[in-house]
Amino acid sequence: MRRGTLTGRRGRRSEATIQMAPLIDMVFILLIFYIVSTSFVQDAGVRIDRPxxxxxxxxxxxxxxxxxxxxxxxxxxxxxxxxxxxxxxxxxxxxxxxxxxxxxxxxxxxxxxxxxxxxxxxxxxxxxxxxxxxxx
Missing domain, CATH: 3.30.420.270 (Nucleotidyltransferase; domain 5)
Structure with a gap:
């Protein structure tokens, strides 16, 4: 068997590929999790010189x-x-x-x-x- 190819039962060779759709789904899920779990800075909306x-x-x-x-x-x-x-x-x-x-x-x-x-x-x-x- 050569590197980078898969041989099926009948001897046909197929190229090994990486499925991108599940990878992209996981990246978006992690991004959404990060956005939701991040604590946002709350501002009062006016200029304050805090002590x-x-x-x-x-x-x-x-x-x-x-x-x-x-x-x-x-x-x-x-x-x-x-x-x-x-x-x-x-x-x-x-x-x-x-x-x-x-x-x-x-x-x-x-x-x-x-x-x-x-x-x-x-x-x-x-x-x-x-x-x-x-x-x-």
Whole structure:
């Protein structure tokens, strides 16, 4: 038998080939799996200059971003809300599949405003509220 050929029962030779369709199917399945399992970066949609922290760590679970700008405006799900509007937080959480909120506050936001938004998130039904920071 020569290399690269197969001999059948009646002595006919056929070329050995690689089936490309199953290979392409597997590549697409792996690509879809990678896309679905990748955690996408969630952005609040406004420019925030986050503070730095030595204790900052990456959040790996899905979350609802809440942004507080330097001017003190609060943004949730693309909408501007009042800092004490728990019903808007509750509605945004209802539209997502998570009960975790990450507050992305500018470094110049007063602590009182940050704490008021933090309390509003819990009043709106959040189970876990974090404050975003850049690692040092």
């Amino acid at each position: 730095q922290s030595a204790a900052a760590r990456q959040v790996t679970q899905r979350y609802l971003p809440v942004a507080i700008t330097k001017r003190g405006t609060v943004h949730v799900a693309g909408r501007t809300i009042r800092a004490d509007d728990a019903s808007a937080i509750e509605a945004a959480l209802r539209d997502t599949d998570t009960r975790t909120i990450v507050i992305q506050a500018d470094r110049d936001v007063p602590t009182g405003l940050l704490l008021r938004v933090h309390d509003t998130c819990f009043a709106g039904g959040a189970e876990n509220v974090n404050v975003a920071a850049l690692p040092r």
